[in-house]
Amino acid sequence: MRAIVRQQFGDPDQLRIQTVPDPEPTAGEVLMRVRAFGLNRAEQYFRQGLWGEVAAISGIECVGTVEADPGGRLERGQTVIALMGGMGRSRAGSYAEKVCVPASNVVAVDTRLDWTRLASLPETYATAWSCLHDNLSLRAGDRLLLRGAGSALGQAAIELASRAGATVLAETRSPRSAQRAAALGATAAGRLDELSEPQGLDAVLDLIGTTTLRDSLRRLGRGGRACVAGFLGGGAPLAEFDPLRDLPSGRQLSFFGSAFVYGTADYPLADIPFQSLVDQAERGELSARPAAVFRFDDIQAAHRLLDAEMAGGKIVVEVN
Numbered sequence: 001m002r003a004i005v006r007q008q009f010g011d012p013d014q015l016r017i018q019t020v021p022d023p024e025p026t027a028g029e030v031l032m033r034v035r036a037f038g039l040n041r042a043e044q045y046f047r048q049g050l051w052g053e054v055a056a057i058s059g060i061e062c063v064g065t066v067e068a069d070p071g072g073r074l075e076r077g078q079t080v081i082a083l084m085g086g087m088g089r090s091r092a093g094s095y096a097e098k099v100c101v102p103a104s105n106v107v108a109v110d111t112r113l114d115w116t117r118l119a120s121l122p123e124t125y126a127t128a129w130s131c132l133h134d135n136l137s138l139r140a141g142d143r144l145l146l147r148g149a150g151s152a153l154g155q156a157a158i159e160l161a162s163r164a165g166a167t168v169l170a171e172t173r174s175p176r177s178a179q180r181a182a183a184l185g186a187t188a189a190g191r192l193d194e195l196s197e198p199q200g201l202d203a204v205l206d207l208i209g210t211t212t213l214r215d216s217l218r219r220l221g222r223g224g225r226a227c228v229a230g231f232l233g234g235g236a237p238l239a240e241f242d243p244l245r246d247l248p249s250g251r252q253l254s255f256f257g258s259a260f261v262y263g264t265a266d267y268p269l270a271d272i273p274f275q276s277l278v279d280q281a282e283r284g285e286l287s288a289r290p291a292a293v294f295r296f297d298d299i300q301a302a303h304r305l306l307d308a309e310m311a312g313g314k315i316v317v318e319v320n
Contacts, residue, residue: 146204171190
């Protein structure tokens with residue numbers, strides 16, 4: 001099969017197509033034929049060597065069809081989505097024509113969406129769902145500040161939060177991103193100083209990370225919840241964090257790292273309403289559209305766009 005293999009850590013030119021042996025599924029795995037996959041910031045970190053030694057074939061999510069399931073749960077040809085389970089990190093990932101995935105990280109769906117639209121859903125909408133409904137326990141009427149709202153994850157979170165009945169204040173860096181956020185359901189969108197009363201909030205979903213964490217906590221009202229789930233502002237840890245000074249009384253702080261937990265006993269994929277999300281996308285209730293689509297052979301260009309942070313949403317690569 002053809003696969004995109006990282007030659008060494010570095011820039012997108014290190015991603016090159018090679019012919020490698022087809023993977024063989026063992027007990028507890030599913031062999032998929034990959035039809036499309038989304039790009040994620042984690043794969044940028046993998047490529048750059050920021051997460052240490054990782055698999056040479058990257059990719060933490062994909063959509064496609066079942067080639068073989070030794071466990072007998074799924075039928076050959078069935079449409080499935082897959083995410084995490086060590087893909088791209090501790091095992092070969094989805095940047096290939098075929099991939100073996102732990103069975104716990106594969107979900108069957110019925111859909112009329114084309115492969116590129118379906119590929120815009122798995123990791124992005126699953127992570128947004130978990131952050132909003134698990135970590136933040138979002139309720140109708142809550143006032144939510146979404147930091148990093150111009151990202152693909154941020155856009156998915158705007159849609160899901162607004163559909164849950166929350167008032168969404170979307171922090172974005174550009175007028176274009178603000179317009180997109182408003183179209184997706186944000187009550188107000190723009191730079192933080194342009195948003196009306198971003199104080200006393202019920203919840204903050206912070207995708208920028210440690211550079212804005214202290215400020216996010218200060219904007220919460222009593223009983224407010226903050227969740228950090230991204231590092232758009234860089235991944236450096238806080239040099240000092242003093243709960244007495246930095247965590248106001250009666251506020252809650254949590255973290256969600258999707259790349260490490262989905263498919264585990266604590267975070268089974270059955271908790272995520274994937275079929276409902278797909279159905280909503282088919283009805284046009286969720287946008288679930290890639291901002292840019294690339295051919296398999298154009299992976300270097302796709303990663304250059306990822307590095308430039310100019311996509312304005314999900315980047316998807318079509319395999320066949």
